[in-house]
Amino acid sequence: MPQESICIKVRKVYGEKTIILAKKLEMVNLQLKIGRNAAFIYIPLIRQPQDDELKALKKHVPDLEILMYLFPEKKKRIKTFVELLEDKISTHLLASLPRAIDFVGDIAIIEIPPELNAYKIVIGETILKAHKNVRTVLAKAGAVSGTYRTRNFDVIAGEPKTDTIHKEYSCQYYVDLAKAYFSPRLSYEHKRVASLIKEGEAIVDLFAGVGPFAVLIAKTHQNVKIYAVDVNPHALAFLKRNIILNRVEDKVHPILGDARNAVRDKLSRVADRVIMNLPENAIEFVDAACEVLKPKGGTVHYYSFVSTSDSLENVKFRFTETVENMGKKVEKILFSRLVRETAPYQWQVVLDAKIH
Ligand SMILES: C[S@@+](CC[C@H](N)C(=O)[O-])C[C@H]1O[C@@H](n2cnc3c(N)ncnc32)[C@H](O)[C@@H]1O
Incomplete structure (x- = not known):
């Protein structure tokens, strides 16, 4: 219910200054919401200012007025x-x-x-x-x-x-947290990678989970082909449901199996881009990622863990060295960042690398 109360009416430009002064004088009614229109603000008071208080206020804000005003009820803040x-x-x-x-x-x-x-x-x-x-x-x-x-x-x-439907950007995902990996803390990474994709690209997601990279990429691009691999049959079952739920059947191709076997059997030299979100041991699959890329090369999104005693530079070094051992070359590290803290003294990191 709106409530009538005594207040200070002041031109908007003096609003902030007047609120600070009135708060110092402990006369603001915090139970009511400050009123506003195009030119003025109305600061609710718990009492009539005394003469000396009014004098002090007018010294700083000459044209203020004290009057009655109808205030809307302040919405109660919900407790955490x-x-x-x-x-x-x-x-x-x-x-x-x-x-x-x-x-x-x-x-x-x-x-x-x-x-x-x-x-x-x-x-x-x-x-x-x-x-x-x-x-x-x-x-x-x-x-x-x-x-x-x-x-x-x-x-x-x-x-x-443990199962639910989760919304992330323009997509929806069936997930069962006990059966397949999913983290809402990676949502920015899913979006960041999806935003780098160019029309016409072929992409391989080697560790796709329930599909948050693959489905978002497909949903936000017209002409892309994504091969999404995962070894966990539950993750793949959810991925298949999510492909249908988000209507990207024509763009995302789910593959159940170990990433290296999938590359050997089906995905040799097919991709412009590879996503390797298995930070625990992605380093062991760098050979498979190199094999996936087209002969002209492409981009790898490589995830790893780093402890506080280690450094992002060391991750870059180890990655570059492993790529070179495959007879390929890291042309450029396009981007790198700490993604999130995953445990005390442990961070997930990402490198985007151009490989030739
Ligand atoms: C950290 S999760 C990432 C899932 C997904 N990319 C995401 O962002 O939510 C890693 C996934 O890799 C899968 N995985 C682990 N080893 C694998 C392998 N050798 N081949 C294919 N998938 C594997 C796991 O089942 C898991 O779903």
């Missing part, structure tokens, strides 16, 4: 899940709770430190309460591991499930 937990968990324990939540579709994922294990249900329920479109809260129960790069999760609140 950490604020909601403040009366349930002691401050020193709460300090160790990571503030970052990953959202994949209607699933929220959080990492709960061991000292907060006893509170995981209450943490999960609070996340459900704070995020109305979340149906399930998962707690990480181990590191990403194994060939399929998956991890275990505990359902700590909501529907007992």
